[in-house]
Amino acid sequence: MATGTRRTLVALIAAGSTLLTACAGPPFRAAPRIDPHARCEALFARVDAVVAREGVGDASATRIRGFPHLRVDRLLASFRTEATGDAAVRFWAGRLARLDATARSAEIANLPPPARDALTAAIPQPHAGLAAALAQCHDELLAADLADPVRLAALRDAAVVPDDYSTVRRIAGLYPLTRIPFAAGVRVFERETAQVFALPLASLPVQGRLQHFAPPDEALPSRREQARQIREAAANPLGVPYVEGEALRVLALAHAPVLVVDVAGDDDLIGTPAWPPRGPARVDPSQPAVFYRAAHARVGGQVLLQLVYTAWFPARPPRGALDLLAGHLDGLVWRVTLAPDGEPLLFDSIHPCGCYHFFFPTPRARPRIAPASVDEWRFVPQALPRQAEPQRVVLRIAPRTHYLQRVHEQPSPVSTPSSRYALQADDVLRRLPLPHGESRSLYGPDGFVAGTERAERFLFWPMGIVNPGAMRQWGRHATAFVGRRHFDDPRLIDERFELLIDGEDFPPSNTR
Template structure:
């Protein structure tokens, strides 16, 4: 009972933090008081945000910038803020990226609310341009404010006596790491589950081009649509999944009307591999990343009191690419942000890490960077969907027995069709998928992660229970690896 009480108090603290009003800070707070075009525009955005919040369609991918709620920021753009300070031209391009992020997010939010017609969207674009001219005088304040809030709750950690309890959690993490290395080793020489595996491939020229941010003046690499489609197809992994039932068959996320409510489920008749682009810093350069996501209907219960079981499960597989399009590092998590593993290639080396209690670089296996005619194969366990091993093999091996995966833009999950018409994000305004909660949240909350084990949206993946680490942090790889010339 005491645990539930503490969790409720921590949740209230989180809710209070999430409810901070981005219109309460300068300069927008002052503009709201003005009786001119700037004041009208500030009030227009505030009214628009009230409509979105009333409809419950707020998108958690990128938060609004406090004091500048007509702009949004993610961790990559926050990292680029210092580069934007190098000159007026760079500052304008960075600002334009913040504005575009808000425009894209707001269109999705309004579309899910059924209010994305031209009469609503067009005035917002006009006002954003007007506010941009005024923002030139607030450049320093904007760079300081354009930060992504931490996905850890200091309040939950305080309630959970984190300085003390983290030691027990750290011991559990070290035990899991040893067990994971043992499993990868066991599956290295032989595959005991090979006769129970179903193979999935990305077959044929699908030419899928995911959304890509291109800011060459600020250092982000330029990639043409055709080149990007080629890279997506080239680096898409082949999956070999130990299959005990439908919960081990990958599919598309869909909204379904179930007996008591609408819920997000998985359509296994549509085998899908979702793709997202991103960027990281490594060796003083910005590099392209491709993240592939596969979803399952559930992690089925393995025992009477299974803390980790629940609706929905999956795997995210990320490829960090060199400038020539070859793989440098692989890493992976589940959609809850759990089980962060690194699989570097021979083209990088790990930096020496400071020993301590916090979770750091966990290399579970090295993997040879595949040639153009080779592909990475991932072996996944039944039920848990844990990655058991990754291998590099020639394309075409056993592909005649494989099921073909369709490639889709991961951003489609922000606006899925509803059974009765309209659209809705798979993710709630807090970035979590409702109905995918795990019992482990009642035990892991002292580590400061809201609803540990629950499936969550890109940008909301905290990947360390002890310490602080985010999957989309573009400085992560520079801390862990170096790229020899």
């Protein structure tokens, strides 16, 4: 082929290639992957950032890393590997979403109005509102979790509640050694308390005047009606009796205790927590109230309903210049564990600091053999008879310390001064009213009530409890200095007591 011809052919081939390249367009590049849920994840991240900046976080339930739309408590954490089958998994995950929605609602309500308005203005469709946008995103992200086996497995792994003990503090405080004198101190307190409970009721000293605080005088449901409500509430794939709303209030009213307080000063009057214009939260004794909530105990393969009552006092006044336990605000927490038939099986009590955990079994609860250890396991200052219907439990409370001194079934003579307390849902403490229509939680984002720190924290820190003695939010009550124990642990009761839930009594035993 001639040289000129060859050059012409090469030119034609080059021109054709250029033409084809121009027609084909730029080189192919894969389109970037678009996360269909990025919008919702960004919304939760934005809300969380504002909540953290304004210091209005709620610590009752634990946030789940990697799942900003879900939170977990110790009950649901105990089901994380046991919830099997599509219905159970969906119900379990749905309750996680509900925990987040409830806490998030309180957090947003407690935001300063400008911060809340700014969040609402950032919603792509302002007319829908922030609450509606969050609800839609809750549903969207939850559906994605349930549809993805990998994501669901990751959720099971992450749905845990860390305990309220600091291992670092225990290491720094030489816990294996320092726990020994602490355990000895606990035993001394238990012996002294047992001596008080051993006194005849009429022999208990009175430093001021005995004042009754009784629940509202309303018609009470029968045990049969209570059993029906509990049974209906437990008709879910996990068998958890989630009694809520008015049904919970009715059950709480049926088992609410009578408080008989030795009133030696204003700090011994129960009241309603409130925020003054300045300073820490206070308790208003002019509005006596007891706050109730539901909790749950896992016993074998069943889940039992528990009713929890909290009474608040203005303070624990000092008994001397070096009273490490004195401080602002104090309280008493009383819990009733119910059988499915509505009869109390066992009672227990703490203070809102998590301190002074006492158990009061009935004949349907038999203590299990305690492990051989110096750990705080179970202190039973008094056993109780079966509670007749509609008999109320009466709590005798000491002045100043607000220690329990006795539990009995019949109130003292009616000649003692008395008053009625209001029965309020514990959740109202997450949104206490402020002037100008705003609100603020009683609890800080760390779960503590600000201003209730005790001097004991400088001495007791080696036991690993953060801020010992301070008042705490539900879900944050570590109840043992020696050992590890949490008031809301769903297995707490079952580990320490054998319960009869079929209505019979255990035979008499010398283990009591």
